[in-house]
Amino acid sequence: MATVTESGVELDGVSVDFGDVSALNDVSITVDQGEFFTLVGPSGCGKTTTLRTIAGFESPTEGTVTIDGEDVTDRPPEDRNVGVVFQNYALFPHMNVRENVGYGLRHRDPPGGVSRRERVDELLELVDMTGLAERDPTELSGGQQQRIALARALAPGPELLLLDEPLSALDVRLRERLRVTLREIQQSLDITTVYVTHDQEEALAISDRVAVVADGGIEQVGSPEAIYRSPASRFVAEFVGDNNVFDRTVQGSDPPHVSIDDQAVPLEAAPTLSQGDRATLSIRPEDLSFHERDVSITVTVQQVEFLGDAYRVHCEWGETEILVKTTDDDIPRETVTLWFDVTDVYVVDRSATE
Amino acid sequence: MRERAERLAVPLGLSATVAVLIVVFYYPVGSVLADAVFSDGRMTFAPIADVLTDPFYTGAAHHLFTDPLGVPVGLVEWLLAVEFFLFGVDLPPTSIGLFGFTAYQAALSTVASVALGLPGAYLLSRYEFPGRRTVRSLTILPFVLPGIMVAVGFLAMFGRNGLFNDVIGLVGLGPVEALFTLEIVVVAHAFYNAPLVTRLVTTAWESVDRRQVETARSMGATPFRAFRDVVVPQLLPSLLTASLLTFVFTFMTFPIVLALGGLQLATVEVWLYARVQNLELAEAAALGAIETAISLGLTYLYLRYEARQVATRSAGTPLARRQLFASVRSLRDPHRLALAGYGIVVLVVFVGPLASMVVESVTGPGGQFTLDYYRFLLSQQTSSATGTTRPLPAIVNSLRFGVGTLLLALPMGIVVAVVANRDVTGSRGAEAVLSAPLAVSGIVVGLGLLQTLVFGTVILDYRITVLGPIAIVFAHAVAAYPFVTRNVAPALGELDPRLVDAARSLGASRFRSLVDIELPLVASGVVAGAAFAFAISVGEFDSTVLLAEGVDSYTMPVALERYIGNRSLGPSLGAATAMGTVLLAVTAGSFVVIDRVGGRWQP
Numbered sequence: 013m014a015t016v017t018e019s020g021v022e023l024d025g026v027s028v029d030f031g032d033v034s035a036l037n038d039v040s041i042t043v044d045q046g047e048f049f050t051l052v053g054p055s056g057c058g059k060t061t062t063l064r065t066i067a068g069f070e071s072p073t074e075g076t077v078t079i080d081g082e083d084v085t086d087r088p089p090e091d092r093n094v095g096v097v098f099q100n101y102a103l104f105p106h107m108n109v110r111e112n113v114g115y116g117l118r119h120r121d122p123p124g125g126v127s128r129r130e131r132v133d134e135l136l137e138l139v140d141m142t143g144l145a146e147r148d149p150t151e152l153s154g155g156q157q158q159r160i161a162l163a164r165a166l167a168p169g170p171e172l173l174l175l176d177e178p179l180s181a182l183d184v185r186l187r188e189r190l191r192v193t194l195r196e197i198q199q200s201l202d203i204t205t206v207y208v209t210h211d212q213e214e215a216l217a218i219s220d221r222v223a224v225v226a227d228g229g230i231e232q233v234g235s236p237e238a239i240y241r242s243p244a245s246r247f248v249a250e251f252v253g254d255n256n257v258f259d260r261t262v263q264g265s266d267p268p269h270v271s272i273d274d275q276a277v278p279l280e281a282a283p284t285l286s287q288g289d290r291a292t293l294s295i296r297p298e299d300l301s302f303h304e305r306d307v308s309i310t311v312t313v314q315q316v317e318f319l320g321d322a323y324r325v326h327c328e329w330g331e332t333e334i335l336v337k338t339t340d341d342d343i344p345r346e347t348v349t350l351w352f353d354v355t356d357v358y359v360v361d362r363s364a365t366e
Numbered sequence: 367m368r369e370r371a372e373r374l375a376v377p378l379g380l381s382a383t384v385a386v387l388i389v390v391f392y393y394p395v396g397s398v399l400a401d402a403v404f405s406d407g408r409m410t411f412a413p414i415a416d417v418l419t420d421p422f423y424t425g426a427a428h429h430l431f432t433d434p435l436g437v438p439v440g441l442v443e444w445l446l447a448v449e450f451f452l453f454g455v456d457l458p459p460t461s462i463g464l465f466g467f468t469a470y471q472a473a474l475s476t477v478a479s480v481a482l483g484l485p486g487a488y489l490l491s492r493y494e495f496p497g498r499r500t501v502r503s504l505t506i507l508p509f510v511l512p513g514i515m516v517a518v519g520f521l522a523m524f525g526r527n528g529l530f531n532d533v534i535g536l537v538g539l540g541p542v543e544a545l546f547t548l549e550i551v552v553v554a555h556a557f558y559n560a561p562l563v564t565r566l567v568t569t570a571w572e573s574v575d576r577r578q579v580e581t582a583r584s585m586g587a588t589p590f591r592a593f594r595d596v597v598v599p600q601l602l603p604s605l606l607t608a609s610l611l612t613f614v615f616t617f618m619t620f621p622i623v624l625a626l627g628g629l630q631l632a633t634v635e636v637w638l639y640a641r642v643q644n645l646e647l648a649e650a651a652a653l654g655a656i657e658t659a660i661s662l663g664l665t666y667l668y669l670r671y672e673a674r675q676v677a678t679r680s681a682g683t684p685l686a687r688r689q690l691f692a693s694v695r696s697l698r699d700p701h702r703l704a705l706a707g708y709g710i711v712v713l714v715v716f717v718g719p720l721a722s723m724v725v726e727s728v729t730g731p732g733g734q735f736t737l738d739y740y741r742f743l744l745s746q747q748t749s750s751a752t753g754t755t756r757p758l759p760a761i762v763n764s765l766r767f768g769v770g771t772l773l774l775a776l777p778m779g780i781v782v783a784v785v786a787n788r789d790v791t792g793s794r795g796a797e798a799v800l801s802a803p804l805a806v807s808g809i810v811v812g813l814g815l816l817q818t819l820v821f822g823t824v825i826l827d828y829r830i831t832v833l834g835p836i837a838i839v840f841a842h843a844v845a846a847y848p849f850v851t852r853n854v855a856p857a858l859g860e861l862d863p864r865l866v867d868a869a870r871s872l873g874a875s876r877f878r879s880l881v882d883i884e885l886p887l888v889a890s891g892v893v894a895g896a897a898f899a900f901a902i903s904v905g906e907f908d909s910t911v912l913l914a915e916g917v918d919s920y921t922m923p924v925a926l927e928r929y930i931g932n933r934s935l936g937p938s939l940g941a942a943t944a945m946g947t948v949l950l951a952v953t954a955g956s957f958v959v960i961d962r963v964g965g966r967w968q969p
Contacts, residue, residue: 069867089870096871102864106886115882119873168873 019078020045020204021066021172026075028061035061037228038075043206044220045080048198050207052215053225054251059208062225063174066206068092080171090119092172095165099177101157103149109136109160110145116168123169135163138197155186162197173198173205179214191218212252216240224248242358249294249360254324254335256297257360262289273309282359292361295352297324297337302344305351309334312347375877379781383847386778390840391803394814399658401651401817418656465656468617468633471548475555475616476609482556482715483563483608485708490564491571493705495690502568505561508716510898511953512905513558514923517625518930518946519719520554521545521939522726529722530714551631554622557715559612563605570604571597576685603671610668618661618807621907621923625930635908638809642912647817654810665805720950727943739940743948746941757945760925764904764952767839767921771903772896774843779850779895784880786851787858803844808908815841816912835919838910842903849902850895857888901953922949 021043028036036058043049051059064070066077068089076085084092095116103112113132122131136142139159149157158178165173178194179187195218198205209215215222216236224231224239224247232244243249249257260270268285269278270293285291311327311334325336325343327350336350490502508516524530525545534542574597582592620635627633632640634657641650690702730736743757803811815837861884869879885892907923914920920928926949929942 064867067867067871069870088875089867090873090875092871094871096868098864098868100862100864102862102868104865104868104883115869115874116872118882119878164868164872174871 019043020047020080021049021206022076022078023062023066024076024078026062026065026072026077028058028065028070029073035070035228036065036072039228039230040075041223041230041233043204045204046202048195048205048207048218048220050209050215050219050222051225052209052212052222052252053231055210057225058228059210059225060176061228063176063206063208066172067094067096067174093120093168093170094172094174095168095170097158097161097165097173097175097178099180101149101161101178103157103161103164105149107149108145109141109147109149109152112149112160113145113164113167115164120168122167131167135167138166139163140193154182155190158182158190159193162194166197166201166203171204173203175205175207177208177210180209180211187214194218216252224251226251243294243360246292246361249292249358254297254337255294256300256332256334257292257294258332259290259292262287262291272307275307277307277354277357279357279359280354282362285359285362290363291359294358294360295356297335299352299356300334300336300338301351302336302338302340302348303351306354308349308351310347311350313343313345316343316345375875376781376784376880379777380785383778383781386774386840387803387844390815390819390837391806391811391844394818395658395806395810396814397818398651398810398814399655401648402655464632464634464637465660467631468635471551471555471623471631471633472613472616472619474548474552475559475619476612478552478556479559479563479612480605480609482711483560484567484605485705486560486564486712487567487571489690489705489708490568492685492687493690494687502565505565505568508558508561510901510905511558512907512923512926512949513619513621514625514907514926514930515723515905515946515949515953516554516557516719517622518926518939518942519723520550520557520622520626521930522722522943523719524550525939529718529725546627546630548627548631551623551627553715554626555612555616555619557719558622559608559615560715562611563608566604566608567601570601572684574600574685576683579685607668607671610664610671614661614664614668614805617664618657620807620809621927625927635807635809638807638813639912642809642813642816647813650813654807654813658806658810661805661807662802723943723946723950726939727947739944742941743944755920755925755928757925757948760920760922760945761948761952763835763919764921764923764949767835767842768900768903770839771842771846772899774839775847775850775899775903776892776896778843779847779899780854780885780892782847782851783855783858784884786855804848808841808845808906809912811841811844812909812912815909834913838913838919838921839903841909841913842906843899845906845909846899846902849898850892853891853895853898854888857891858884861887904949904952922952 019042021041023039023041026036026039027034039058039062041049041062051062053059061070065072066079068084068087068091072085076083078084079092079094104115107115110132113135114128117128117131122128124131126134132145133142136145139162141156141159141163144152144156144160149160152160161178175194179190182190191214207215207218216239219236221233222236222239223233226247232239232248234244239248239252243252243255246257249255260272262268262270262279262285263276265286267278267280267283268287268289268291269276270291271277279285279291279293282291309329311329313325313327315326317324317326322337322339323343325338327334327336327348334350486505490498522528524542526543531542578596579592582596583589587595617633618635619633620639623631623633623636624639627636634653638650638653638657641647641653690705727739728735728737730738747756747758749756819837865883865887866876866879869883870876874882904921905923906921907927910921911924911927914924922945926942926945929945930939
């Protein structure tokens with residue numbers, strides 16, 4: 013997939029205003045063809061507005077939207093050939109399942125030269141809902157409605173699939189099962205997909221690439237591993253997964269290092285830092301250990317949560333709260349020494365001295 | 367080609383609606399207002415000044431306009447006059463003037479409507495009894511009843527030989543001379559507007575969350591304190607809304623006063639009608655301009671107030687209803703006894719007039735059963751004398767105009783509802799422009815149409831005239847479409863906007879998604895709006911009576927008004943009650959449609 017050069021969707025300098033409120037500010041994204049691309053961020057960050065702008069429900073005040081190489085900025089939604097799945101499914105309550113899935117075929121011919129009826133049956137089979145064609149949407153469970161909404165969006169053979177928090181109304185277990193199904197269907201159709209979620213774990217699990225959205229702008233775009241391992245900002249470090257984030261002043265260069273509990277910790281991944289810079293550092297909770305590593309800090313254990321496969325330990329390190337994730341069974345309950353390796357310290361933000 | 371047409375359907379529909387409004391509402395009404403300030407091509411405030419400085423119109427307050435420096439004195443004098451009038455000191459009504467009297471009777475009618483409507487809201491929201499839901503839905507019935515027919519009902523009920531005097535005569539009381547008194551006009555207005563009060567307050571009362579009351583009680587409040595501190599504040603907005611609407615409606619009242627009060631109790635609207643009939647058009651225009659300014663101001667207040675109330679709707683558990691007929695002991699409960707008394711008043715005021723009209727239509731002068739009045743209608747039908755008001759054309763005209771109105775008002779109302787639900791800048795202003803017809807009296811619209819389209823208007827050297835019937839249908843449509851909008855817009859607003867988004871992403875144009883998705887889902891609102899449009903057209907009197915003048919396009923209400931004056935069968939109301947009964951049957955038919963499809967009217 014990475015070898016395909018033509019872009020599926022491209023936003024170029026897109027801004028969207030609602031009255032005086034700026035919802036999106038100069039957003040540029042390129043989604044490759046066949047890629048599963050996820051927009052993740054807290055509520056109100058602009059991720060849904062981005063999706064709605066691609067679909068044509070919102071008009072950008074600036075910038076252009078390109079789908080499959082064609083500028084669609086001024087096209088109404090009905091002329092964009094995109095399939096959309098909504099959070100609450102938005103199934104038409106006065107139509108049965110067959111009519112819902114077939115609605116788009118009233119306006120566009122079914123792909124592959126099959127009849128409309130055959131196309132609807134194809135889609136129902138794809139989402140594993142054969143036999144429920146004559147039911148009303150209200151008679152279906154949330155998960156079934158979700159599948160019908162997906163079948164309806166895919167029926168006219170769109171070039172692009174847009175999913176707006178499609179799983180968030182379902183319970184956790186069903187959500188995890190459906191996201192695997194969703195990913196399988198997406199890969200079998202090889203359809204370019206833009207997915208919106210507030211759930212960073214879901215975003216990491218399902219996507220080829222992830223864009224973290226905050227305050228109407230893009231914070232970072234990258235593979236799930238890159239987003240998790242090397243967050244590009246303090247916001248990303250704190251939003252994606254549990255994390256421990258703290259500031260230090262850089263002391264000396266070649267290599268630059270900071271002082272942590274009176275130990276010099278070299279910042280090998282950030283050689284451009286120089287003496288006196290402010291660096292924001294992060295260490296993942298699973299990289300902290302009660303067993304000896306490179307560097308030690310002294311903390312006080314406050315609370316221990318049992319998660320099933322591990323423990324999450326809340327500690328106090330001076331003014332800073334520190335999270336530790338461990339599978340150790342005997343967690344000390346008082347002042348204790350925590351260890352980490354120098355290579356597990358990431359520089360997520362920096363500012364030069366004035 | 368079809369796609370293009372569909373894409374333009376909503377904007378085109380809106381343009382057509384605005385065009386219709388401009389041609390049959392803003393232009394005619396504007397010309398009436400222009401007549402008030404232009405004379406021989408020069409701008410003059412003379413007609414308006416004449417009205418404002420004439421003690422006949424403004425009473426003692428005319429000093430405000432004749433002698434502005436003496437205002438404090440004039441104001442005191444006017445207020446004193448109002449006070450004397452209020453306390454029954456016998457001063458001629460001219461002391462507060464026509465406008466003062468119109469406002470005075472509107473205020474009295476508002477008080478009476480609230481007094482008659484509030485107990486109904488208490489009953490409907492706090493007690494459970496068989497038929498409660500039916501009674502609740504019946505509260506929209508008066509709204510669609512033709513005013514002139516209700517007036518006939520009141521004549522039949524409270525006239526010298528009416529049912530009311532017959533009944534109290536049995537116990538040796540009366541007779542009471544109620545006709546041509548202020549009291550009967552006020553009661554007739556309450557007939558119209560008390561159900562409105564009941565309906566609005568009941569809705570508010572039913573949305574009070576019982577947990578709020580329970581919280582207050584658990585914090586030590588007595589039932590009365592809890593009622594006063596928790597329930598009353600939530601009822602007040604709806605009560606104020608209903609009062610304001612009642613005041614606007616009764617300020618512009620026409621057929622009720624015309625038939626039950628006559629010229630000695632004339633309101634602005636009745637006097638305006640009389641001026642038009644005497645062809646004193648400049649004075650009529652000035653009156654219309656002032657009346658329109660006042661009613662628009664009041665309607666603006668109402669809309670402002672209503673807009674502030676929107677966000678307060680809560681979705682809690684409503685208060686539990688008590689059984690009205692719980693046990694034999696409950697018959698001695700003072701609350702229930704009071705409600706029983708209220709039931710009797712409701713029977714007299716609401717059921718009485720309609721029942722007496724039907725009874726009178728088959729009762730002869732000696733009290734015997736007769737079909738003479740219906741025979742009279744038939745004889746009118748076959749009469750060859752010119753100027754005869756025949757019943758069949760009236761029925762046919764009413765139905766034709768009704769259908770025409772429906773066909774015109776339905777798309778207009780739906781388009782406006784669609785536009786009103788779009789949260790775009792300027793949609794509020796657009797809504798105000800589109801709702802203005804609610805606030806302008808039918809007489810002013812009728813007068814404007816008469817002077818402009820019917821008498822003809824010259825555009826580019828071509829004289830354009832519109833036939834009376836077409837003008838009537840358009841006037842009715844302009845009066846009716848706000849009710850289509852009022853029925854459709856809230857239902858559209860409750861629809862998930864993502865349904866339309868979904869349809870459009872699947873290739874449907876905005877118009878197709880309206881037709882395929884939205885309208886089927888708000889079908890009950892659409893049909894109810896249609897029934898309202900039809901009923902309003904069938905019952906419309908104010909502008910029809912002007913536009914039907916001298917032509918054979920009279921409708922049932924106009925025929926009814928002519929029969930009231932026709933006493934060729936002796937002093938009884940016979941012919942009018944027979945015609946009224948026919949009108950009632952047709953109106954009831956359209957109400958059944960409203961009720962069947964679960965229509966509702968939420969102002």
